[in-house]
Structure formats: structure tokens, C-alpha cells
Amino acid sequence: MAFILRRGMATMASVKRANKVVCIGRNYADHIAELNSARPKQPFFFQKPTSSILLPGEGPVIRPRGVNLHYEVELAIVLGKQVKDLEADDDKGALDAIESYALSIDMTARNVQNEAKKKGLPWDISKGFDTFLPLSQTIAKSAIPDPHNIELYLTVNGEPRQDDSTELMLFRVPRILSDISKVMTLEAGDIILTGTPKGVGPVVPGDVMRAGIRVNGKELEEAKIEVA
Amino acid sequence: MAFILRRGMATMASVKRANKVVCIGRNYADHIAELNSARPKQPFFFQKPTSSILLPGEGPVIRPRGVNLHYEVELAIVLGKQVKDLEADDDKGALDAIESYALSIDMTARNVQNEAKKKGLPWDISKGFDTFLPLSQTIAKSAIPDPHNIELYLTVNGEPRQDDSTELMLFRVPRILSDISKVMTLEAGDIILTGTPKGVGPVVPGDVMRAGIRVNGKELEEAKIEVA
Ligand SMILES: [Mg+2]
Ligand SMILES: [Mg+2]
Ligand SMILES: [Mg+2]
Known part of the structure; x- marks a missing residue:
């Protein structure tokens, strides 16, 4: 895998197995509103x-150069097994497929993305530059009893x-997981980004992003990201 | 990698190393015309x-189900080394980075793609279903002296x-390779699809696609694809 060879970290074994990173778009209503986007009838992904x-x-x-760079903090799921044609009501199957979590920042070249949207072109360039996916350490599954009941935050230079x-x-x-797995088979190590809440915005050189997760008001140390 | 585990083929070692498959869109003028697309000023990719x-x-x-499935025959490049920030005029660097070739069919859910284009949404679903990338055996680099001087063909039920x-x-x-590598670092084993010539169209259940490559009028046996 690309970043084993390039980066050679000895930990985070599961993340290193990633074949693909699949990201849900427009999964929080207030974020859809802030970008003047249409609310999707079904999940779409890239x-x-x-x-x-x-x-x-x-x-x-x-x-x-020339990029209006935006942060989007998101909960990431790291899969522990293959997922194919999962039924949407299979809560147990979905939970069983999760190996661990991570916090992620879906860095986005917003002006490039806006241009792509206007022209009906793919999003891959706007989302895909090297370094555009800062991840935290992996977070044990047991540390997040319910992925739909945690708080995600991101600050820039200390400002919320x-x-x-x-x-x-x-x-x-x-x-x-159901919708993605009915299109593409997901594999152990694949990473899923679950969408960003409101508050996305630009960062410029020198800005420092800090992001984290609170579970029942308590900060998860392993979820912290600090990146310039 | 996903398809080692899932498919377990013992050959095609290089293809099995693929971390990503990156595809150029709209790279042949007559294909752009047949889909009424705009000619890109620079390569775009997905x-x-x-x-x-x-x-x-x-x-x-x-x-x-519900998909208007189109074939797009394309020359695929399999990389043998990392490529990052390659200069556009570095012909030698580009050629050195190529390990081998393959023939490919970029299967596309055309109605899904058209809808995505209209709405400014990503192309990933329309391009990404399981089985949507038939590949030939790998083709030795020496069998294709010039990747810009071979003939690609595809027939459906024997019809050209x-x-x-x-x-x-x-x-x-x-x-x-330059444009892609200035966005995302390419790694050994990554696969690049170079775009499709004119003549794309639908296939329905039962149709058999056959595709191949001719070099100086001579058929390359290892490039043949036959798939229903
Ligand atoms: Mg996002
Ligand atoms: Mg891999
Ligand atoms: Mg194509």
C-alpha cells in the first residue's frame, strides 16, 4: 500500500491495509445549507x-497553489472485514464490520470542487491531493459505544x-455501509468517511488545525489531530 | 489488496499491487463529440x-438493475515505480515509470453518470461497481514500442x-502522468486508463464483448479480452 512504503510507520496496522477510502457527501443538514447544496435523497459518495x-x-x-483549501472534520470508520450487499436495516452486520474508528479531516480544494460541480466533472482532483486526508491514531471500537452519539470538533488557531x-x-x-457495499465490495482495512457537520471553511499557510472527539463530554486522546 | 484475497490469481503480480486506478476522461476528440461533451483544456481524471x-x-x-451499461475500451498503463511531480515534457521519465500495459474496458453506468454530471455530483458510483473494470493479461512493455501508435478495438457479439x-x-x-502525479503520488502497481476512442455504446445481458490491441496490424494475444 502506498503509504506503508512511503511513510513506513510501524503502528496503525489496520489503516495501512486500506485499499480505498470512500467518503459520504452532504450528510449533515446544516452543512448542506451552508454550501447551498441540494439535500440528497440517498447517500452519494466519492x-x-x-x-x-x-x-x-x-x-x-x-x-x-491557487487553491481555496477547506477543512471538513469527519468520523472515519476502519473496516475489519469484507462487506458486500449489506442490507440497510442490518445494524448488527454494520457494527460487526467495523474494526475501529479514526478522526479525519477531508481536506477539499473548494474552488476546484465548485468548478468541477459546475462543469459536471469528477471530484477526484479537488479531494485527492497528497496530504488531503489527515487521520488521527486509530480509536478502539470500544471507545465509541455509539458512532451516532459523539461530538466532533475542529478549531483553527484555537478558534472553534x-x-x-x-x-x-x-x-x-x-x-x-449498505449503499456503498451494493456498488463496491468493501474490504478489511478500507476507510469510510461519514460526512462533515456545519462550519467548514478555509485555511491558509501557517494556520493550525486541531480536531478531536468527545464521548459523553470526555475527550478521546487518541482521536486528536493537530496539523498545520 | 482487495482482489488478491478475493480472487487469488497466482499470476499478474504487478496488477495485484494496485492501490489505485486513475482514469483520464475525454481524451479522444470523436468520443467527446459523440457524448456532446466539452473538450478539456487540460486532462481531468477520476x-x-x-x-x-x-x-x-x-x-x-x-x-x-436500471443501469444503461456502456463499454469504453482503453489502453491501461501499469506503473513500475513511484511517480510524483513528473514534468510534462519528461518523456523519458514517463516511459521509465511504465512497467507494463494491459487492455481495459472502462464499464460505465451511463445514465447514472449523466445524472451525476447534471447534478454536479461525483462520478464514483457510475464508474465503480464491482466487475466494471475488465482487464486483459498484462502486456510486456517491449510488446508496445510506442503507446501512441497501436490500435484498440472492441466488438459486441462480433460486430465492430x-x-x-x-x-x-x-x-x-x-x-x-505529469498531470496526475502533480495531484496524487502514483505508486508501483497503480493503473492508469488513458481514455476511450469513439464508438462507445450499450451492452445488455447476453452480449459478449471482445476487445484487443493490434501493433503494426498484428494482434497481441495477451491483450485479448472476452467477457459477457
Ligand atoms: Mg467531506
Ligand atoms: Mg493495497
Ligand atoms: Mg473511460
């Missing part, structure tokens, strides 16, 4: 290349920008 | 998941549908 993964300590995030509960997800994890 | 790869003998291609020279590519291999 891929980020595994080459975009930035492991803890590997920063900074590259600001490509995003802070919402995952209970606001429009499509929940079983539905997400 | 990903197919590695889970969509269909190795020789593994058919058929799945026809998802696509048959054109790769000399018609709008953006050639060095430019393609």
Missing part, C-alpha cells in the same frame, strides 16, 4: 486516494469552527 | 476502485464498435 492519507506527525497539509454531534447525520452508518 | 477489477476468466460483468489508433489521444502519456 473516493479519496490512499496516497492522500497523512498519518499523525506527518504534516503539514500541502496548500496547492466545527462542533456538532454525529446524531445529526442524515444517513446513519448501516445505511452508509 | 478513480475506479480496485474492487471493480475483473481479471481474465472472472466474468461476467454485472449489469446493475470501436477501432481506432492511440495516435488520436489528445493528451499523451507523459502529459497524463
